[in-house]
Every structure is written in C-alpha cells, then in structure tokens.
Amino acid sequence: MTYMDNVRDLELLTMLARYGSFTDVALEAGISQPAVSQAIRRLEKRLGTRLVQRQRFGAGDGTQLTQSGRTVVDHVGQALDLINSLPEALAARTGIRRRTIGLPPIISSLLSSGQGRQGQCEPDKNTTVETIGSQKLLSQIEAHRVDYGAVASVDESLSVDGVETTKLASFPFGMVCTQSMVDRLGTAGMTSLHPEDLSMLPGDVPFATLNRDFVHAQAAQRLIHLSEPVSHLIEVSDVETLKLVTTSGLVCSLITSAGVHPGDGLRFIPFAGDDMPRFNIFLFNDTKREAFHEDVEEVHAFSDYATSRLSSVA
Template sequence: MAQIENIRDLEILAAFAQTHSFTETAYELNLSQPTISLAIKRLEKQLGKPLVERRRFGAGGVQLTEAGLVAVAHVQQVLTELDTLGLAVSAVGQSRTRRIGLPPIISSLLAWESADSRPLSLAGLTGSLSLQTVGSGRLLDQMRQHQVDYGAVAAVEDQLAITGVETRKMITYPFGLAGSQSLISRIGANTSGGIAVNDLAHLPESVRFVTLNHEFIHAQASDALLRQHIPASRIIEVADLDTLKAITAAGIALSFITSAGVDAGEGISFLPFTDAKAPQFNIYLFHDRDRATTPGAEADIQAFTHYASHQLASARF
C-alpha cells in the first residue's frame, strides 16, 4: 500500500492539475518552483509511477500522465473529505447539520451574507444549518461527493447532471471583461457594445488580466476562452472576489468575470462577450435527494427554493 508522507503534497498535485505549470502552481500557492517539483517527485516515488510528463516539442507543456489523472481524481476526493472532517466529528451525538451551499456571487444575489443573517429567518429555514460559502468549482465537487444538502451553484453547462442530485436552472448571466474607467478608455473599448472573443488578441500587450482560481467556475470558463487567446504570463489568478475587484478598480488589470459579480456602484465598467458560443454563468438551484430523508429537510428545501426563486427573479442582469 502506498504511504503518502504529507497532505500538502496532495494539495500541490491538485493545484498542479488545474494549472499544468510548475511556475503557475508555485505562484498560486505562494511556494517556490523547486518545492512544487519536489512534492510531485515524492508522490511519484511513493506511488511508483510518473504522474507528469514534459512535452518538449509542440504545444502542451507539462501534462498529467494517465496515472496522474487517476491520482488527481482520488486526491480531490481525499481533500474534499478532509474539508468536512471537523464538521463530521463535531456532529457526533447530535442531530445532523444540514449543509447549504452558496458561492459568494450567488450569496450576494440572494442578499444572503451569512448563516446568521436576516434572510435565513425570512426563508423560513429551521434546525441546525451550516452555510458553505465556497466557489462553484469547489461546491460542484462537494455535490458530486454528496456532501451538501441543498443550495445554489453556477456552472457553464447548459444542463447540469449529477447522479442523485436534482437541479433546476434559474437564470443565466454572461461572462465578460470588467475594468476601471481609465483602463477601459485606454484600450478604446465601447462599453455599450461588449467585446468579441477575437478582439482579445488585438488588445495591447501591456494589458493584464485577473480571474478567479480553480475553486470558482470562472477558471473553467477562463480555460475555454481567455487562455485560448491570452498568454498565461499576462493572467493573474486570485482566490477571492474582493481581491479581484480591488485589482480591477485600481486599474491594474481587466477582470474576467460574470456580470452577476459586478455592481453598478463599484466604478467598474463591464464588457460582455458578444459571441454566441462564449461560456455562460448559469445558476442552478439543487438538492441532494439522498440526503433529504426527513420531513424537516424536505420542508427546508421547499422554503429555500421558494425564497431563492423569488430573489433570483428580481436579481440584476
């Protein structure tokens, strides 16, 4: 049986699976590049097979091997389980806490800031509740592992299918670029007309971009669109929405973001992608059928669905 020396190596492998770059992984985790390389090498030695391969010629850079892909799938499950370890231990001998999943942008649309906020009582929810405020990328992983009862999540897919989880598409927002007034003026963009994907290649090379990391669905949309036209050296990844907005408002970079994450009063202009095939920020309500096994849980799901449907119906576009 393989003996894994430390959890940090697993976290590094999971991060590398998102970036496919030792340099970007080091930047994202605030570590040195040799630290990333050594962690991967330790795992390869412990597991007995190469996990990454360098492609010296042509496109591709550093990629996961077939064994690496298998390892990453298991690592993601392990890390997800560790995320809930404390909650599971603390719940021993108590009635089960129902977990509500709400990513930050969707929480803002629902005017739902914390588990103790006023909307909780307005929604009519009862019992022991735990609010999981994580990005949609992480929340989707938790849903696939059946670790969250109900909530709302964003996905780029037009139809969201997860075994054992019932989903209902509610509203769609575009992805686009947001920037300070000065930066938008400098690149000569027309804020009323949006931006075409092909226009990205014609922006000045001095322009930098900032987006959210793999914990958010923005990373998947960015991989499908932004990274196809912009070199990785010009893209900054951050771990939270507040940091992204601060960088954007300061005029340091254009942010790759959904319009749902931009407020009119923030002094930021938004340029939606006009291409029909550009990724969309689709919001789904969901509940796990296997976890909703008591009358109280079913009543909560109905109350949450009613509240969220009403809020999203009047949310900004």
C-alpha cells in the same frame, strides 16, 4: 503490515490524481508545492514503491500516476469518504442534525443584497455554509459533502448523480474596467464585445480573472484564448481581490455581471453571441443524504427565496 499514519498525504495523492499537477494541488490545498512533493515522497517511502512518474526537467509540471499510484488511489477513496463523513455520523449518534449549505461568494452576495435579508441562508450553530468558488464547490457536491444550496456553471444544464438541480438564473460574462481604462482602450461607445474584439485592444493591457476554483476560469478558456493565450491572464483567488486590482485602473477583468454592482464604479461590457458562455445559477439538493426528506420544506423555502432575489437582479 504497512501502517498509514498520515491521512493528509493520501488526500494529496488523490488530488494529484485528479489535477495531474503539483502546482494545482498546492493551490487547492493551500500549501507550498515542495510540501506536496514531500508528502508524495513520504508515501512512496512508506509503501516502498513509486507512486508518481515525474516529468523530466523542462517538460512542465505535469505528472502521471504509476500503476501502483492508481491502485493506492482506488483503495483509499472509499476510506477517505468514510473519514470525511465522521461529523455526520457523530451528529446522527447524538441526535443533532447538521447541514452544509453551498453558496459561492458571488451568489451569496446576490442573495444577501438589496433591502431583503438572506433569512433562509443565515446559518445556526448546526449549519455550515461553504462559501467557495463554484468549480470547487461542484467537486464537493459530486462527493456528496454538501446538502443543498446554489452553484454556478458555464453549461446550460447541470447533471450530478444523486443530486437534484434546477436552473434559477443566467448572467453574461464580460469585460469590466474603470472609466479611465475604457478611455484608454477606446471602448467608450461599445455596448457589447465579441472574443475577436480583444485582439484589437492594446497588447500591453493585462487581463485578470478568478482562478480555477471558479467557473470564470472555464469562461476565460472559451473566450480569451481565441485572441490571447490563457497563460497571459492574471489569476486571483477571490472576488474582492479581483475588484481591487480592477479599480486600480491597471487591468481589465473578466467577470460575470452578477459580480459587479453599481457602487463598484466599474464599466461592464458583456460578451455577445449565442455561443458565449454564461454564468448559469443552479439550485442543487443532494437526494442521497439521510435528512433529504426532513429538509423538504427548508429547501423549498430556500428555493423560493433564491428565485425571488435572483429574478429581481437578473
């Protein structure tokens, strides 16, 4: 009988099945790419079979699971879900109800900005707030690891099995830069942009945006690839870093207007057109969780507060 003594290695294999790239798994897990490779090799040695078909040198970072690899992923998925549900199971045994609220950084900033307070969003000792990018948060929602909150999508509707979703607000994406960069680009008189306008900008001006943990990466694929390969983008891992490199005057950034505030000292030019992606904010509420009926009033209070705050800034 083969015993598995490293759950983390199994998690990394399931992530590799999802992303198909050692580099992407390393970014997601916050570890080095060699560490991911070593984890897969440990599993292959433990199980005595090849799990991943690696591309030859020069073929890129893409990978494909072997039949054995797919079999392992199919079997461990349910086991990993049970392990991840241990905190909830222990809380239920002790009579303590724990909640996980999802609020991506930009949405959290919107809800806590202004004179009002984010009352319903302030966590107590039994509440965890996931402040991660919407794209990453969506994977947590789909796995039913988050109770309720708000998430963004570039799609006009959001459908997740076992999760109620309601659209609350919508904001445009656009190009943001300093006034000196505006003067350099010659866009001072422009009130909106179309993707084809990017091809007319100086070719030596780099663009930056948020990485694939955020919906900005999807927006970039729909917008900038029309005139410039997405691989030319500088991707950063958080909103504050994106603003920092933008205010340096060295880059232009792709960001939603929801992430730009008057005090940032930046000029925002929205992308215009009916087919342009937008930063759509949805309330979500997992109906499969045990405490769903107990949290009805709490979720309604959160929804009312979020609707009020977002309507004041939309």
